[in-house]
Amino acid sequence: MAVRFIGNKQKLLSLITNKIIEKTGLHTGTFVDLFTGTTSVAMAFKKLGFNVISNDKLESSFNFSKAGLLINKEPQFHKLLNEVEIPFNSLFEQPYDLVLDYLNSLPEKQEFFYKEYSPQGSAEHLEEPRKYFTDYNAKKIDAIRTEINYWFENAFINDNERALLLSSLMFAVNKVANISGTYGAYLKNWYPRALDPLKLCRYPLFYSNKRYEVYNEDANNLVKKLAHSEIVYIDPPYTKRQYNAYYHILETLAYGDNPELLGKTGQRAREAEEVSAYCYKKKAPDALLDLITNIKADHVFLSYSTDGHISHQQIMDILSTRGTPEYWAVDFKRFKSNNPKEKNGSDLKELLYYVKVI
Ligand SMILES: C[S@@+](CC[C@H](N)C(=O)[O-])C[C@H]1O[C@@H](n2cnc3c(N)ncnc32)[C@H](O)[C@@H]1O
Incomplete structure (x- = not known):
């Protein structure tokens, strides 16, 4: 897709x-x-x-x-595999696949994505809860992004390895987001694919x-x-659609931050210089x-x-x-x-x- x-x-x-x-x-x-x-x-x-x-x-x-x-070249994640105990899995030959499998099996966490973008989590502080992701998927995203952020802050992964894992995450998020094509707004009813469980896959690389x-x-x-x-x-x-507003959730994943959100749709507050x-x-x-x-x-x-x-x-x-x-x-x-x-x-x-x- x-x-x-x-x-x-x-x-x-x-x-x-x-x-x-x-x-x-x-x-x-x-x-x-x-x-x-x-x-x-x-x-x-x-x-x-x-x-x-x-x-x-x-x-x-x-x-x-x-x-x-x-x-x-095929990423090796040397430092990470030395620092973090990632169990060997005979199904996966490459370190990248092993790391994705590890991230996929992390237990869910109730953090920023759950609190801001899932119905159950956002109902705790919003009159009109946001429905970008199922509660389950929002908690999976929280677990995965928190782990990637932790690895990067501790220099277990370098900048390119972080970008690769985040690219896998953004692809996976894009598949299960309850949106009509952009993150400008979420849908009232669940888009069928939004109900699938989030799963990280390899980001397509070419060496x-x-x-x-x-x-x-x-x-x-x-x-x-x-x-x-x-x-x-x-x-x-070529239109008035500002990309950073339409893809604000991907931006938050890429920045790895927990920004203040605005309004019903929960967009990031934007600086004037960010508009195109x-x-x-x-x-x-x-x-x-x-x-x-x-x-x-x-x-x-x-x-x-x-x-x-x-x-x-x-x-x-x-x-x-x-x-x-x-x-x-x-x-x-x-x-x-x-x-x-x-x-x-x-x-x-x-x-x-x-x-x-x-
Ligand atoms: C039509 S899309 C490009 C699509 C791309 N060719 C592809 O195949 O995915 C336009 C892109 O321009 C970026 N953009 C808008 N204004 C920009 C600017 N002043 N400088 C650099 N990038 C800008 C947007 O973030 C958006 O990703």
Whole structure:
């Protein structure tokens, strides 16, 4: 199951990668994914043999990037296995599987997730209890995240091992969350998969030996610092939906904190600098122009929807500042939500734009 994430390019991968290879004729060099989200495109270019630089403002996305790009051999968890008695299990050959099995069998705990996001736990302090997870799953998440946090604080695991375990946890949480596609709100009735017990599985890894860098910054700032690269891919948000609000529960897992929560849906309090200019109709065109102006690359590709804040003509004008733009309509199934208020339109098109920088 692909991660439920607005704009996840998983289903469009072959189309995007084929077009990029066809237009650039490149099979090596550096590929930069400035708004990497689930890292689907960055990972595709890792598999194709490119050096890859990925970036996203989300902490959860930063975690996926560290796991997917920076881990390039089977993780051994040496220190952890020396420090913590994790029973050998003949079913599992690899330390990673052994560690996941250990985390899966931890006894439940009643901590932050139980108190804030499960019906029974949140009923103790909220008039309208939150229903993001079953009581059982919330307690399992508490047990697992507390253990990962403890291991990291005591240096039993390093930063990449932590990112890998958290990525497994975020994948598992994503499967059983009682939501319609984003964490903007929970569903009134249980989504059938939300009733399944949470289980950690291996996060999909791919080992290679090229150069990889991961960043967690505003893309417009980052491009000013990056050296020249062959290909830059841009996939910014195109609506008013702020990703850190829609994925606040994944953010809390990635930060490993217990933040103060706001309102009925229990979102994290947000700092003004955390909002994205691309989510405002007025600011988005200027943000894109600034980004395109500062990119140092031979080839620039942009994914954008005809439903987005920036019009097709504005995009063509902006890209024309660096060369002669081209574009293709990408047949696609729009982000599907089972929330009746979200329109599941098929009339919208996703476009892939390209400019060879002159
Ligand atoms: C359309 S999604 C990218 C989806 C991604 N290509 C994938 O396949 O999963 C847009 C991403 O841009 C990130 N974002 C929004 N504003 C940003 C900014 N100013 N700088 C960096 N990342 C930003 C969001 O957190 C979100 O992950």
